[in-house]
Amino acid sequence: MCASRISLLVVCLGLGGCDSGPSGDGGEQLVVSAAVSVSDALTTVSDAYARVSGVDVLLNVAGSDTLATQLINGARADLFLSADHRQMDRAEEAGRILTSTRVDLLTNQLVAVVTTDRAHTASGIDDLLQAPWVRYVAMGDPDAVPAGVYAQRYLRSVGLWDAVQSKVVPTRDVRAVLAAVESGNAEVGVIYRTDLAVATMVRVAFAVPVHEGPRIRYPVAVVADGRNEAAAQRFLSFLRRPEARRIFEAAGFIMMGEAS
Amino acid sequence: MISAELGRVAGFSVVMAALATVLMFPPGIALAWLLARRPFPGRAVVETLVSLPLVLPPVATGLILLRLFGRRGPIGRVLDEIGLDVVFTWKAVVIAMAVMGFPLFVRAARSGFEHVDQRYEQIASTLGASPIRVFLTISLPLAGRGVMAGVVLGFSRALGEFGATVMIAGTLPGSRTLSTAIYSFTQTGQDGPATVLLCVAAGIAFAAIFVSNRLGATG
Numbered sequence: 001m002c003a004s005r006i007s008l009l010v011v012c013l014g015l016g017g018c019d020s021g022p023s024g025d026g027g028e029q030l031v032v033s034a035a036v037s038v039s040d041a042l043t044t045v046s047d048a049y050a051r052v053s054g055v056d057v058l059l060n061v062a063g064s065d066t067l068a069t070q071l072i073n074g075a076r077a078d079l080f081l082s083a084d085h086r087q088m089d090r091a092e093e094a095g096r097i098l099t100s101t102r103v104d105l106l107t108n109q110l111v112a113v114v115t116t117d118r119a120h121t122a123s124g125i126d127d128l129l130q131a132p133w134v135r136y137v138a139m140g141d142p143d144a145v146p147a148g149v150y151a152q153r154y155l156r157s158v159g160l161w162d163a164v165q166s167k168v169v170p171t172r173d174v175r176a177v178l179a180a181v182e183s184g185n186a187e188v189g190v191i192y193r194t195d196l197a198v199a200t201m202v203r204v205a206f207a208v209p210v211h212e213g214p215r216i217r218y219p220v221a222v223v224a225d226g227r228n229e230a231a232a233q234r235f236l237s238f239l240r241r242p243e244a245r246r247i248f249e250a251a252g253f254i255m256m257g258e259a260s
Numbered sequence: 261m262i263s264a265e266l267g268r269v270a271g272f273s274v275v276m277a278a279l280a281t282v283l284m285f286p287p288g289i290a291l292a293w294l295l296a297r298r299p300f301p302g303r304a305v306v307e308t309l310v311s312l313p314l315v316l317p318p319v320a321t322g323l324i325l326l327r328l329f330g331r332r333g334p335i336g337r338v339l340d341e342i343g344l345d346v347v348f349t350w351k352a353v354v355i356a357m358a359v360m361g362f363p364l365f366v367r368a369a370r371s372g373f374e375h376v377d378q379r380y381e382q383i384a385s386t387l388g389a390s391p392i393r394v395f396l397t398i399s400l401p402l403a404g405r406g407v408m409a410g411v412v413l414g415f416s417r418a419l420g421e422f423g424a425t426v427m428i429a430g431t432l433p434g435s436r437t438l439s440t441a442i443y444s445f446t447q448t449g450q451d452g453p454a455t456v457l458l459c460v461a462a463g464i465a466f467a468a469i470f471v472s473n474r475l476g477a478t479g
Contacts, residue, residue, distance in 0.1 A: 033430075042450070043448070059431075059433075060432045060450075062431060070326065070427070070428075073336075073347070074340075074349065075331075075347040107289060183429060199449075
């Protein structure tokens, strides 16, 4: 008896306390599904946008593959910022984004990192990855994680993939790459230049020249049947304005040109 | 600012885990009792189904839930028509937690029922007590320890749930739990807040197990 009364109380408290949800208190809100690698910079951009527009931007941060799967299954969001085209394509094929709003927002650069205490200086990527002290190379899973997809594509293009493949440790995300390198479990990690912001114990041993590397593009699009398409479109436009550009570039991103 | 957010996340997680435990209690008790007492056709299948979330990778369970409760899924579609959104809300958190905690709850409660001496139940029946009354006044209290252990296990599992939650509830500020917040913070290199939440999670887990052990000792 008593137990059931307590559980009833818990239910009431729970329902009352948490009903605000993503559409609760007054001010306009936007839900943005964003790839992990842009989340830091995007948080700053969102804060800046909140100051000028009063719109509260809520970030749903995960790997782009997870975000696309959520959208395809009908998750409510207003904007999707993916770390690669493949996941955006999946959402587009499922009719979950407004194709006319899709635009490439950012590019990034691949870098190979080692721990700061390693003296090695690499003259090239082959010299680095095939060095005898390199037993493991950590990178995002080439089957799912965009950073890994790009890394694999680059290594293929320079004819190194077959030689290096057996050393590759695929990870769930870039953070895991850093963890593997920082803990000494992998000697080399391949990440984005922008990921250096969250790294403390690594340095760049080799940076893939932008013109030689794969075309890393972060597309953004308004989600279909979102609650507020007009507001989503306004935020998307803001992402390409100088205020946002400064923040993205400070984080190490390269903005895509105006042509779309 | 950040500490208020951390407190909110911790409180939210505890309330959600409690709600999930409440949600799994009625069906869990019924199923535990059935499995312990009534051989029925297909019992082995039901047993296996219930244990599935224990064995499946949580992300896979999350994907199944997303398929079911997404607005294009069989359950989500119906809920959408009455204006109920699940994915990315606190409801998604409760569902993920309840599904993941359910097998542990049922297992413990079932073993509780199995240890009840059936003679007491038979005596009560011969004295004219209805089956419901026998269950509520004899079986349930005597299985109390097992049920209580189930509640604690289910609650703890719910509190620690990550894989399914991140899939169906996302990492939005409004549906962020201890686990998904720790994930978000480490992803963005905010190790400080992540460590604080880690300590909070450890503290809550410690308290839950401590209390359950005390209950076991005196009950």
